[in-house]
């Protein structure tokens with residue numbers, strides 16, 4: 583009783599100060615932009631439960647189905663049994679186990695880089711990396727549609743930051759020309775763009791940065807494990823530039839089915855990050871189970887092509903079905919955006935599909951530019967032909 587009274591008094595003493603927050607939420611709601619978390623059980627499987635209803639899930643980044651792979655579950659379980667549930671300290675204190683350094687060696691080989699470093703998440707990695715390699719007075723150029731973590735890193739770095747039009751190398755070149763010749767310059771980009779499912783010519787981009795003495799950071803979050811004939815290490819492998827890019831980063835959280843992130847590049851940059859990247863220095867290391875699963879996942883995508891074969895078969899089938907149904911989309915990848923227009927239309931279409939048993943996330947501003955709200959279909963190796971055809975039929979019925 584006493585406790586209840588105290589809590590009640592505390593709440594009422596600042597309640598009126600919360601009004602601006604409520605008004606902000608009301609405005610978001612008015613603009614069909616209010617977000618909330620909805621309960622998804624088994625969200626990594628093709629059939630999941632969403633807000634209590636069974637749905638076919640086209641909104642997971644578990645592209646290869648590895649998040650449920652028995653082989654990965656087994657190595658994670660073994661790691662828990664041997665080493666427990668947590669790392670106990672940050673990397674520079676007592677959080678660096680040999681399992682982590684082995685993972686870093688595995689990543690370096692995978693990405694054809696001199697050295698690699700593990701970060702706790704992709705978001706954290708991008709913010710920390712950019713803050714560490716850039717200072718006030720430096721220049722950073724980023725693709726207009728880059729992931730929010732790259733944008734935040736550019737902002738927080740204090741460098742002079744400029745955005746070029748999506749995949750527009752001529753626009754980037756103009757900007758590079760304007761920066762002083764001897765200034766430190768970085769160009770940062772997604773490889774496979776997370777909301778558009780497209781990618782540019784990374785070799786041409788690299789050569790442009792080389793001509794202007796700029797360093798390049800490429801984010802392979804949605805490409806790691808999927809692209810590349812030999813190692814499936816990402817689009818840098820496809821364009822044959824892995825050993826020429828200053829920093830390649832990516833995550834273990836999407837196709838690799840786990841959690842955490844990596845960055846790979848020259849040893850001097852890795853040592854710079856160990857000393858300067860605050861997100862690396864001031865955060866507890868990833869737990870043993872996560873590290874073990876990440877390492878094994880990198881080995882699996884190189885040794886067992888079966889999931890990748892299934893995924894690409896599904897991607898081709900879905901593209902074909904959408905084409906046949908006359909639904910406009912632009913994609914040659916596993917991320918298939920169907921642009922609808924206004925936020926409200928995208929949300930409404932997503933709701934109609936949910937009623938039919940398909941979950942396709944509506945993506946709204948500010949995640950994507952104004953007027954380009956869309957449904958973002960994510961295909962995986964786990965989807966069946968019936969599930970994909972069912973989605974296309976439902977889309978056709980409700981697509982205005």
Ligand SMILES: *Cc1c(COP(=O)(O)O)cnc(C)c1O
Nearest residue numbers: 703704705729731776803833835
């Ligand atoms: C998902 C994503 C991230 C963030 O990775 P997390 O591990 O989920 O924090 C960073 N960059 C891109 C391009 C992404 O798609």
